[in-house]
Amino acid sequence: KAGVTQTPRYLIKTRGQQVTLSCSPISGHRSVSWYQQTPGQGLQFLFEYFSETQRNKGNFPGRFSGRQFSNSRSEMNVSTLELGDSALYLCASSLVVTGTNEQFFGPGTRLTVL
Amino acid sequence: KNEVEQSPQNLTAQEGEFITINCSYSVGISALHWLQQHPGGGIVSLFMLSSGKKKHGRLIATINIQEKHSSLHITASHPRDSAVYICAVISSNTDKLIFGTGTRLQVFP
Numbered sequence: 001k002a003g004v005t006q007t008p009r010y011l012i013k014t015r016g017q018q019v020t021l022s023c024s025p026i027s028g029h030r031s032v033s034w035y036q037q038t039p040g041q042g043l044q045f046l047f048e049y050f051s052e053t054q055r056n057k058g059n060f061p062g063r064f065s066g067r068q069f070s071n072s073r074s075e076m077n078v079s080t081l082e083l084g085d086s087a088l089y090l091c092a093s094s095l096v097v098t099g100t101n102e103q104f105f106g107p108g109t110r111l112t113v114l
Numbered sequence: 115k116n117e118v119e120q121s122p123q124n125l126t127a128q129e130g131e132f133i134t135i136n137c138s139y140s141v142g143i144s145a146l147h148w149l150q151q152h153p154g155g156g157i158v159s160l161f162m163l164s165s166g167k168k169k170h171g172r173l174i175a176t177i178n179i180q181e182k183h184s185s186l187h188i189t190a191s192h193p194r195d196s197a198v199y200i201c202a203v204i205s206s207n208t209d210k211l212i213f214g215t216g217t218r219l220q221v222f223p
Contacts, residue, residue, distance in 0.1 A: 033211070035211075037155075042213055042214075042215050042216065043200065043202070043213035044213070045210050045211050045212070045213075048210075055209075056208070056209055056210055058210065088155050090155070090157060092157075101162075102147075102159050102162050103147070103159055103211075104159065105149075105156065105157035105158070105159070107154075107155065107156050108155040108156070110155070
């Protein structure tokens with residue numbers, strides 16, 4: 001069974017641009033969560049999608065948004081990029097809602113904002 | 115104060131040593147995860163606990179719900195165990211995953 005895949009793996013953007021990251025969960029998994037990892041703040045929860053609905057959201061500005069498609073693939077979008085958005089963005093999938101279910105992480109997308 | 119605290123932040127060991135990493139949390143939880151992150155970023159889920167103790171190979175994880183504390187033990191450590199170990203809890207109030215800052219472990223031959 002294929003694992004969680006994320007595209008692209010690396011991305012360089014400039015301030016003010018927008019970016020879209022993609023996550024394909026493990027086949028059969030219906031929940032996708034997104035996380036941001038920076039050296040200063042560590043890992044932080046962005047949002048969780050289940051059955052195409054945003055189920056939970058972390059404390060990030062509205063520039064960060066996401067969606068989930070009927071095949072459970074998910075995208076996250078960051079608009080008006082800032083230097084501080086440079087980070088490793090990880091997604092994780094689980095069979096059902098995060099709760100007490102094991103999560104399987106993708107390799108991450110490393111975003112650099114210049 | 116962080117809701118999830120890990121200690122130590124950094125740990126160096128000789129191959130074969132017994133390793134303990136601690137995690138304390140201040141919120142009500144429905145479960146606790148131990149994660150392993152290797153250089154390059156990939157994260158692997160090691161354990162998910164809501165009570166008691168779990169063992170997988172040389173790894174043992176325990177949790178004490180009353181004391182709001184969990185430990186991850188590695189027996190007979192090996193250089194390939196070198197990684198960052200992250201404790202994360204699912205808040206029973208918000209259902210969100212809250213992460214500790216991680217423990218960087220280096221095991222030397």
